[in-house]
Amino acid sequence: MKKLINDPRSVVEESVEGFGMAHADLVEVHLDPLYVTRRGGAVSGKVGLLSGGGSGHEPLHAGFVGQGMLDAAVPGAVFTSPTPDQIVPATQAADGGAGVVHIVKNYTGDVLNFETAAELCQAEGLDVRSVLVNDDVAVEDSLYTAGRRGVAGTVLVEKIAGAAAERGASLDAVESVARRVAQNVRSMGLALTPSTVPHAGKPSFELGDDEIEIGIGIHGEPGRRRVGLEPADALTDHLLTPVLEDLGLASGEKALLLVNGMGGTPISELYIVYRRAAQLLAERGITLERSLVGNYVTSLEMQGCSVTVLRLDEELTALWDAPVRTPALRWGL
Amino acid sequence: MTALDAAWADRWLREAARVLAEHRDELIELDRAIGDGDHGENMDRGFRAVVAKLDESPSESVAAALKLAATTLMSKVGGAAGPLYGTAFLRASIAAGDRTALDGYAVEAVLAAARDGIVARGKAELGDKTMVDAWSPAVDAAGRAADGEAALEAAASAAEEGARATKPLVARKGRASYLGERSAGHLDPGAVSTSYILRAAVTAAVSEILSGEVT
Numbered sequence: 122m123k124k125l126i127n128d129p130r131s132v133v134e135e136s137v138e139g140f141g142m143a144h145a146d147l148v149e150v151h152l153d154p155l156y157v158t159r160r161g162g163a164v165s166g167k168v169g170l171l172s173g174g175g176s177g178h179e180p181l182h183a184g185f186v187g188q189g190m191l192d193a194a195v196p197g198a199v200f201t202s203p204t205p206d207q208i209v210p211a212t213q214a215a216d217g218g219a220g221v222v223h224i225v226k227n228y229t230g231d232v233l234n235f236e237t238a239a240e241l242c243q244a245e246g247l248d249v250r251s252v253l254v255n256d257d258v259a260v261e262d263s264l265y266t267a268g269r270r271g272v273a274g275t276v277l278v279e280k281i282a283g284a285a286a287e288r289g290a291s292l293d294a295v296e297s298v299a300r301r302v303a304q305n306v307r308s309m310g311l312a313l314t315p316s317t318v319p320h321a322g323k324p325s326f327e328l329g330d331d332e333i334e335i336g337i338g339i340h341g342e343p344g345r346r347r348v349g350l351e352p353a354d355a356l357t358d359h360l361l362t363p364v365l366e367d368l369g370l371a372s373g374e375k376a377l378l379l380v381n382g383m384g385g386t387p388i389s390e391l392y393i394v395y396r397r398a399a400q401l402l403a404e405r406g407i408t409l410e411r412s413l414v415g416n417y418v419t420s421l422e423m424q425g426c427s428v429t430v431l432r433l434d435e436e437l438t439a440l441w442d443a444p445v446r447t448p449a450l451r452w453g454l
Numbered sequence: 455m456t457a458l459d460a461a462w463a464d465r466w467l468r469e470a471a472r473v474l475a476e477h478r479d480e481l482i483e484l485d486r487a488i489g490d491g492d493h494g495e496n497m498d499r500g501f502r503a504v505v506a507k508l509d510e511s512p513s514e515s516v517a518a519a520l521k522l523a524a525t526t527l528m529s530k531v532g533g534a535a536g537p538l539y540g541t542a543f544l545r546a547s548i549a550a551g552d553r554t555a556l557d558g559y560a561v562e563a564v565l566a567a568a569r570d571g572i573v574a575r576g577k578a579e580l581g582d583k584t585m586v587d588a589w590s591p592a593v594d595a596a597g598r599a600a601d602g603e604a605a606l607e608a609a610a611s612a613a614e615e616g617a618r619a620t621k622p623l624v625a626r627k628g629r630a631s632y633l634g635e636r637s638a639g640h641l642d643p644g645a646v647s648t649s650y651i652l653r654a655a656v657t658a659a660v661s662e663i664l665s666g667e668v669t
Contacts, residue, residue: 197532201492204536206529229628233537233575237528260632267631321491340490342632 122322124422129319133176137196140183144448147187155203156211157183158193168286168295169193169215172224172279173208174231175200177318178339181276181418184449190283191447192221199318199421200340202230208238212249220248220292222299224278226271227255228340248292252299254278256308256429258367259336259345270338273381273418273429274306277441280450284443302437307368309360310427312337312344314385316420335359337427339383339420353390357397360428365405368430372406377413377441379429384419386426391415394426402430411441417449456659458556458602463519464508465658471501473650484643488630492533493643500531500539516556520547520564534628535644538572538585539651545571561605562596569593576627583623583630583637585644588613592652603659610652617645 126132134155141150141157149158156173163169172182173195182194192215197203212221221242225235232253239249256274282299290298312334315324318341325341328334333356336345348359370376380395382388391414402409410433418427431437444453456462474481474497481494504526513519520543528540549567553560569589578584595612599605618641625637628644 198492200490201496201532202534204529204532229576230533230536233534234532236575237537237540267627267629270632318491320495321486338632340629342490342629 122317122319124317124319126319129322132319133196133198136176136179137183140448147446147448148183151210151214154207154210156193156195156207156214157186158211158214159186159188159191163192163215163217165217166219166289167217168219168290168292169212169217169221170224170279170283170286170295171195171208171212171215171221172275173197173203173211173235174226174228175202175340177316177421178418180416180449182279185276185279185283185447187445187447188454189287189443189445189447190279190450192217199320202228202234204234205238205241208235209241212238212242212247216247220250222282222286222292222295223249223251224275224282224299225251225253226275227253227268228270229267250292250296252278252282252296252303254303254306256303256306257338258307258309258363259338272308272310272339273379273427274303274308274431276417276450277306277377277379277429277431278302280445281437281440283445284440287443298436298440302431305368305432305437306429307364308427308429309364310337310339310344310381310383310425311335311356311360312383312420312423312425314424316341316384316423318421337383337420337423337425339418341420341423353393354397357394357428358401361398361401361430364428364430365407368432370405370407370430370432373408375408375410375433375438376402377411377431377433378402378409379413379417379431381418381427381429382416383423383425383427384416385422385424388415391426394428398428410438456603458516458561458606458659459554460513460515460519462658463516464513466655467501467504467508467519467523469654469658470651471505473654474498474501474647477650481643481647484641484646487640488625488633488637489643490533490629493535493647496531496533496535497647500527500536503530515550516553517547517550520544520550534576535647538576538644541571541575542568542589556602558596558599558601558605561599561602561609562593565589565596565609566593578627581623582627583620583625583642583645584627585642585648587620587623587642588616588645588648588652591616592648603656606652606656606659610649610656613645613649613652617641617649620645
């Protein structure tokens, strides 16, 4: 294992500490228990927006704390959900008196810890709503699994719900728009190489030099199937076709396309994937209204990418365009 | 026969911590096969924290010991196991109520409350290859026993049998469920840790040696 670390056990704390120092104009880091809030804390009268999950997906979630997006983020251990003793104080710190919405990726651990934390907050009189993100179409049979995983679509939910909250929307309205984004977003990813969790010290699965794993999760879970080496265009088709079919996006509809890097793939390759995905959307008569390309929801040093499509309407487009000022996403401010 | 009182409850939690530390690597390997490999580490960390709190002050009742375990596990374990075991101990604590010691009937009530809490929180059913596959037979077996100690012994044996029986099952809950058919042929780590925790309750009841600082 070759990594830029000091001690596998202090990877998360040291990284978040550095993150706080680098972006001291935007965020504040609380070390014990570990969570991140906007600089200056909750905005009075505004609905608070909080997300969190295992570390290793940076810039998700702490990178999206700031004006127009999250009020607080709660990092867990690498690929392990945070615990209620972090989530509860972070939720209280995010509350400006109008309630808090939790954005939760659909994994058993995350769901249970956020559910427990929400109950504890509610017992103290704080109104907390939870919105689950489960955009990964690679997990098909939800009746016999823990359900679809939450992956790169999470960043779109956080951006759009954050914009709604910033405009002064009510708790019901922020919850409702977050849910609407979650219902209209789908993703699928692939891996060229596995990732290595620092405290495990070895790759999370084996992948041959001539193999690509399709339908990968973001925690080193293996995917749906393995294929041999294929050109980027063909691989893009493997990802985008099930995404579009599951979303039921029809000719004439508008969409946002996110091509997300898993951490170890150069941006130039992401644009090769983007090029083919845009062609495919055009062939299907879908209008590509907005785009995002880069490393937003990663899986440590994994090489690979995911393709995410969000069905847009006027309201969602306007909220997407609204100003945002966070360490990892910034425009209009 | 030892009374299943506050001192027993403290011995149970200490013995559980000892056994889970002993089996830490085994649980990690079981979880690595079909999950994400953190179960042994998380349980060891959580029960270590429980023991640290018991060292500060012994529990005044069975309910207080179980509640201490609940709040500590919820905040220290993480993953799915923290909230599941946390809820189990919290419900068990409520079921224990103000009893100074548990008889056979109370053991069944406490275990049933724990199992129901896990089912309510995790929404798993029998046969989904989760810790419910150890808890459910344990509750059924406890209900057929005469006194408290016999109920614990019956529950622990049934939990061990239930954990072994998870091997051929296909997971329908938790991260293992993403593997589908590939999850068959492995023991469920949560069912195995459940069997260790329930066996620890028996050991704490039958072994006076545990009442000292021997652990």
